[in-house]
Amino acid sequence: MDAISEIVNKQREFFNSGRTKDVKFRIEMLKKLKRAVLGYEDRIMDALFKDLNKDAFDSYTTEIGFVLNELSYAARKLPKWAKRKRVRTDIASFPAKSFIYPEPYGVTLIISPWNYPFQLAIAPLVGSIAAGNCAVIKPSSYSPNTSKVLKHLIEETFDKEYICVIEGGREANKALLDSKFDYIFFTGSVSVGKVVMESAAKHLTPVTLELGGKSPCIVDETANLDLAAKRIIWGKLINVGQTCVAPDYLLVHSSVKNELVEKMKRVVEDFYGSNPVENEGYTKIINEKHFNRLLGLVKGEKVIYGGEFDEKRLKINPCFIDNASWDSPVMQEEIFGPVLPIIEFENLDEVIERIKLRPKPLALYFFTTSKDREEKVLNSVSFGGGCINDTIMHLVSKQMPFGGVGESGMGSYHGRKSFDTFTHYKSILRKSNVIDVPLRYPNRKNLKLVKKILK
Numbered sequence: 001m002d003a004i005s006e007i008v009n010k011q012r013e014f015f016n017s018g019r020t021k022d023v024k025f026r027i028e029m030l031k032k033l034k035r036a037v038l039g040y041e042d043r044i045m046d047a048l049f050k051d052l053n054k055d056a057f058d059s060y061t062t063e064i065g066f067v068l069n070e071l072s073y074a075a076r077k078l079p080k081w082a083k084r085k086r087v088r089t090d091i092a093s094f095p096a097k098s099f100i101y102p103e104p105y106g107v108t109l110i111i112s113p114w115n116y117p118f119q120l121a122i123a124p125l126v127g128s129i130a131a132g133n134c135a136v137i138k139p140s141s142y143s144p145n146t147s148k149v150l151k152h153l154i155e156e157t158f159d160k161e162y163i164c165v166i167e168g169g170r171e172a173n174k175a176l177l178d179s180k181f182d183y184i185f186f187t188g189s190v191s192v193g194k195v196v197m198e199s200a201a202k203h204l205t206p207v208t209l210e211l212g213g214k215s216p217c218i219v220d221e222t223a224n225l226d227l228a229a230k231r232i233i234w235g236k237l238i239n240v241g242q243t244c245v246a247p248d249y250l251l252v253h254s255s256v257k258n259e260l261v262e263k264m265k266r267v268v269e270d271f272y273g274s275n276p277v278e279n280e281g282y283t284k285i286i287n288e289k290h291f292n293r294l295l296g297l298v299k300g301e302k303v304i305y306g307g308e309f310d311e312k313r314l315k316i317n318p319c320f321i322d323n324a325s326w327d328s329p330v331m332q333e334e335i336f337g338p339v340l341p342i343i344e345f346e347n348l349d350e351v352i353e354r355i356k357l358r359p360k361p362l363a364l365y366f367f368t369t370s371k372d373r374e375e376k377v378l379n380s381v382s383f384g385g386g387c388i389n390d391t392i393m394h395l396v397s398k399q400m401p402f403g404g405v406g407e408s409g410m411g412s413y414h415g416r417k418s419f420d421t422f423t424h425y426k427s428i429l430r431k432s433n434v435i436d437v438p439l440r441y442p443n444r445k446n447l448k449l450v451k452k453i454l455k
Contacts, residue, residue: 004175007164011107011134014161020104020132023082029129029158030075036157037067037122040149044118047145051117052239053315055281062238063119066396070123073398073415074130081130081419092440092453095432102423104132105206106182111173111196113188114142114286115242115336120210121150124185125163127418133183134162138176140188141169142286181205183422187244190407208411208421210244211404212334215363216355217247217391218377220348221255223367227389229263233271235365235391237318240283241338245363247391248335249324251351254344261320261342265305268318277308277315284314285337291316294337297330301341326354348373352380360384360406365391384408 019025037044044064048054054063082102089098108128112121121139128135137154139147144167151165158164166172177199186196187210200207217235219228236247252260268276276282285291291314298307298319307319316338324331324341331341345351355361364386366377374388384404385394395402395414403412413421439446439453 004166004172004179007136007160007166008107008179008181010161011136011164014159015104015106015134020134020162023079026082026130026132027075027078029162030071030078030126032157033122033125033129034068034071034075036153037064037071040153043149044146044153047143047149048118050145051114051143052242052286053282053284053313054239055283057281058239058283063116066119067122067126070126070398070414070418074126074419077416078130078419081416082132089429093429093431094437095435097430099428099430101426101428102131102419103426105422105424106133108133108135108183108185108422109138109176109179109181110135111138111176111184111186111188112140114140115239115244117143117146118150120187124187124208124413124418124421127413127422128183128185129163130419131422133422135164136176136181137163137165138173139165139167141167183207185411185413185421186210193409208403208413209409210411210413211362211407211409212244212336213359213361213404213408214248214331214334215245215361215365215383215386217250217365217367218348218351219250219252219256219260219367220370220373221253222369222373223256224369224389225256225260225263228367229260229267231390232365232367233264233267233318236340237268237271237338238392240285240316242283242286242336243392244334245392245395246336247340247363247365248361249331249341249343251343251345254346257342257344261304261322264320268306272318275308276306276317277310277313282315285316286314288314290336294335294339297333297335297337298339301328301330304342306338348376352377355381360404360408362404362408363387363391363394382406 045056045059048059085100087098089096110124121137125135139150147167154163154165180203184200184205184207190211193209193211197207232247272279272282301321303319304322305320306317309316318338321341324343360382362384364383367389368374382405387394398415401412401417402414403409439450
């Protein structure tokens with residue numbers, strides 16, 4: 001606790017020195033971090049393989065490449081983002097000029113999860129650096145190899161008074177949450193998110209919570225089934241389903257259900273072979289606890305495909321559950337694994353109402369060629385974000401914010417939104433001393449004119 005307090009205090013001293021407010025300094029730090037990531041590429045990939053059995057392709061596309069792209073974009077756009085913006089002045093304040101100044105919060109805490117242990121630590125850091133903050137990163141103890149590499153990378157690149165990594169388990173988390181930060185960015189489960197928010201409330205610290213939930217995937221009878229099968233399986237099995245925006249369960253029209261299921265089976269085999277647990281590039285479940293949890297969710301369900309597992313390697317084959325009940329255990333929590341419950345439907349309106357009865361999901365995916373149905377779903381259901389005729393890809397765009405709503409989270413980031421998240425926008429009115437319009441001062445004679453101006 002004392003060591004953490006010392007780090008936070010040192011970072012606050014560094015922030016108060018004003019160095020991080022220099023835009024040139026921020027750009028150089030972003031470029032410095034990018035050079036470090038490039039230099040650590042092999043070590044990051046090795047760590048991801050040890051923690052999650054991720055192959056080089058997945059490690060680069062979902063972690064390293066994603067981060068490099070965010071770093072390049074932020075460094076290029078930062079001069080524009082960081083400029084003060086002049087805005088229109090209301091007539092009631094005439095004569096005056098109005099400006100919005102972006103300013104950093106100060107010392108930020110970034111708590112990252114184990115499923116994308118590199119990306120979900122560094123992507124928020126890009127926003128924190130760009131906005132001019134100091135940062136403490138707390139990676140997950142469930143992915144120790146990546147956490148260790150992350151710590152070495154940051155220590156070799158930055159002074160700890162500016163950015164540092166703190167490893168550890170629950171005790172470290174508690175000590176950090178008991179400390180006063182100026183902003184907290186958390187990615188993880190709903191249950192831990194509630195603890196983070198409760199702790200932040202003690203210091204009135206603003207938070208971003210990137211959580212999860214059960215993200216539905218709907219396929220109607222008009223959908224292109226070949227593309228739907230490929231894109232659903234791809235999205236479901238990235239990181240073997242250990243993705244907060246993975247399609248959690250499948251809602252498919254009864255008339256195309258059997259055909260879609262057969263196509264999805266073929267896609268699994270095209271991607272990973274007839275027995276994916278034997279595929280060296282097939283990701284493993286993070287630990288024994290989550291492995292057993294997933295097997296428990298499958299128990300008693302009607303498995304129509306897959307589900308074989310290798311306990312020693314913590315691998316589970318993609319598993320389709322047929323005719324899943326809305327009340328079954330597998331439908332009560334976010335699956336976070338290669339298990340796909342399938343529920344058939346006859347009427348889209350019934351599906352919409354069912355989804356609306358549940359907590360708001362982080363993502364929703366709808367495969368259809370009907371514009372009317374597309375609009376009906378988008379206008380009827382509240383969710384963080386999603387895709388029409390695709391999965392996952394909405395979070396890749398730097399032009400769109402990514403985040404949840406309700407129990408799936410609060411706040412968002414990516415691209416410009418990462419800068420906004422870690423920035424306080426300070427409003428300033430610069431009043432003229434040349435003229436002093438007397439209308440605002442107490443005077444009953446001015447009331448009629450004031451009423452006309454303020455209508």
